[in-house]
Amino acid sequence: MAVFHMILSWTAQALVFVLxxxxxxxxxxxxxxxxxxxxxxxxxxPPRDSFLFGHSPTFLKVMxxxxxxxxxxxxxxxxxxxVYRLNxxxxxxxxxxxxxxxxEILMSSKYPKDDFLHKRLFNLFGQRFLGNGLVTAKDHELWYKQRRVMDPAFSSLYLRGLMGTFNERAEKLMTELSDLADQKTEAKMLQLVNCVTLDVIAKVAFGVDLDLLSNSSTFPxxxxxxxxxxxxxIRDTFFALKPKNRPFINEVRESCRLLRTTGAQWIQDRKTAMQNGEEVPKDILTQIIKSAGKEESMTQEDEDIMLDNFVTFFIAGQETxxxxxxFCIMELARHPDILQKVKQEVDDVIGMKQEISYDDLxxxxxxxxxxxxxLRIYPTAPGTSRELRQDMAIDGVHVPGGAIAIFSSxxxxxMDKFFKDPMKFDPDRFHPDAPKPYYCYFPFALGxxxxxxxxFAQMEAKVVMAKLxxxxxxxxxxxxxxxxxxxxTLRPKSGVVCSVRHRTHKQ
Incomplete structure (x- = not known):
């Protein structure tokens, strides 16, 4: 019994010490x-909501x-x-x-992606997500190695060769819209264009036919x-600790696993084709495999980075x-004069042609x-961030090193100081003769x-919009x-539901 009491005493003391x-x-x-x-x-x-949590309660309240x-x-x-501060x-x-x-900051390679965002995009609730892929890699050398290998898949020469696929997939959307017009059925435009852009990225980046307008899929x-x-x-530090969020977290993890498992299968299929001497396209998937180096010296991290880039391109290549x-369809429908003007341009350039060429664009x-x-009013990827490692002055304000800088397109x-009457939808702001926005318009980041x-994205968007x-x-x-x-990313809340009719006044 004395031994038992002694053990209890030691345990209590150890617990007190740990506390x-x-x-x-x-x-x-x-x-x-x-x-x-x-x-x-x-x-x-702005004043902090809390000493410990800073301004995060405001973010959570808004969300x-x-x-x-x-x-x-x-x-x-x-x-x-x-220049203002948050905590x-x-x-x-x-x-x-x-x-x-x-x-100064975005155009330079001296300012790396910040650690805060990197950690929260590397994993999602313990499941690897974007890892060290092209968007998230902090180390400049690791990023530069990947970017150099990927560049050929986005050269103007290669992009010209994708026009056939852009046209083909956009035609499937036109067929679907034609059926809806005939049936006088409402068209959920966000859902439809989501299917098209996911079809396009699957085909041109990974050589896979999903045909989502005809087939259901778990990918969207x-x-x-x-x-x-x-x-x-990113915005709720303790989200994973709240028991009520467990079902959602499990679904997110399962979604991450689905994308990475799919990527592993598609990469393996392409590797097998390459090993068998089959001719393979110089697409993103081939470049992802090349970015990992020679197969015999590949590490587990090389394999993981291949999947990181697969997930990065699969999501970034379609969602935004x-x-x-x-958003473009929504704004044109709200502005008949602009809609008429852009239709006239399409009629003048494309006419009755079904196949849009690179030169047409x-x-x-x-x-x-x-x-x-x-993209000015609705930047679908709203901003970016960098790490400020050294002290610097921004607009006359001294900013000590060690902070994260956020830049929001x-x-x-x-803001009225950059764009007069900013909520007015006015494409003439970007007329070729208009002054170029000076580092206040960066929907694709800068530098x-x-x-x-x-x-790639703007070519695809032009083909789809021109046909529509x-x-x-x-x-x-x-x-x-x-x-x-x-x-x-930002998306239209109502999904842009439209009534669609065949144009009858074509020449």
Whole structure:
């Protein structure tokens, strides 16, 4: 019995000691946060909601009410100026809408992707997500090696060769819309263009026919779940600790696994074809395999990075383009004069042709302006971030090193000081003779880490929009909201439901 009491006593003492150590650790963490507050509090910014959590309760409140966090960033930018401070636990965040600083930081390779975002995109709730792929890789050499290998799959010469696939997949959408017009059935445009862009990326990037307009698939839902999971993983530090979120988290993990398992199978199939001496396209999948180096020396990390890039391109290659197309259709339907003008251009350039050529795209100047203006108001990937390792001055404000800088194309695109009457949809802002926006318009980011696929995306968007404008009249079904939905990327909340009719006034 004495031994038993002795063991209990030792256990109690050990527990007290552990609790004391935890208390000291927490006290040390609080002192560190206090130090960071003192270090950065000379920078203007909104009052913190909490000493420990900083401004994250505001983000969660906006999200829980179905709002757009980026609208809060815009409100703060207009209140506190082009450089303001936020806090999230022990991360000081500097929000920047100063064009000179945007140019200096985004156009340089000296400022890496930040650790905060990297950690939360590397894994989603313990399941590897984007890992060290092209978007998330922090190490410059690792990123540069991947980018150099991927570049040929996005050269203008290779992109010209994709026009056949762009046309073919867009034609399937036209067939679907023709059926809906004949049946006088409403068209859910966001859902339809999502199917097309996912079809396109599967075919041109990975050599796989999904044909989503005819077949059901788990991929669209899996992508949506991953993006939703990404938002909560970034904005709610303790999301995974709340028991009520377990079903959602499990579904997100399963969606990640589905995408990576699919990628592993498609990569293996392509490797087998290459080993058998079969002719394979110089597409993204081939470049992903090449980026891993020689097979005999491949490590597990090389294999993982291949899957990281598969998931990156699979999601980034379709989600943002589909959302841009849906927003573009929504705005054209709301502005009949602009719609008529862009239809006239399509008629003049394309006429009755079914096959749109690469050279045709260059002549669709006003359509390009419409697509650019769509991304100004609705940047589907709203911003980017960088790590500021050294002290610097931004717009006259001293910013100590160690902070994360956030650059929001959404904020800049909706500020009156950069774009007069910013909520007015006006494609003439991007007329060839109009002054170019000075580092306040960057829907594809800027500099060396800008989006590799931006030309791919805009070619695809032009082909789909040109065919739609050539063949159909469309109007928005009444009663829809024009609100946005923030699922990591921005999308139209109501899905852009349209009544579609065949155009009857063609020459």
């Amino acid at each position: 004391f150590l935890l208390f000291l650790a927490f006290l040390g963490y609080c002192l560190y946060i206090k130090h960071l507050h003192m270090k950065y509090d000379h920078i203007p910014g 829980n009410e179905g709002g757009i966090v980026h609208d809060k960033f815009l409100e703060w930018a207009e209140t506190y100026g082009p 999230l636990l022990h991360y000081p965040i500097i929000c920047v809408s100063c064009p000179e600083a945007t140019k 839902k899996a992508i949506e779940m991953c993006l939703k999971g990404m938002v909560y993983n 383009t589909a959302n841009q197309l849906a 260059g002549q669709l100047v006003y359509l390009s302006q419409v697509l650019k203006e769509t 959404y904020v800049c695109g909706r 060396p880490r800008s989006c590799l696929g931006q030309n 404008l050539q063949r159909f009249d469309f109007t928005l079904v009444p009663g829809q909201t024009y609100d946005l939905l923030d699922t990591g």
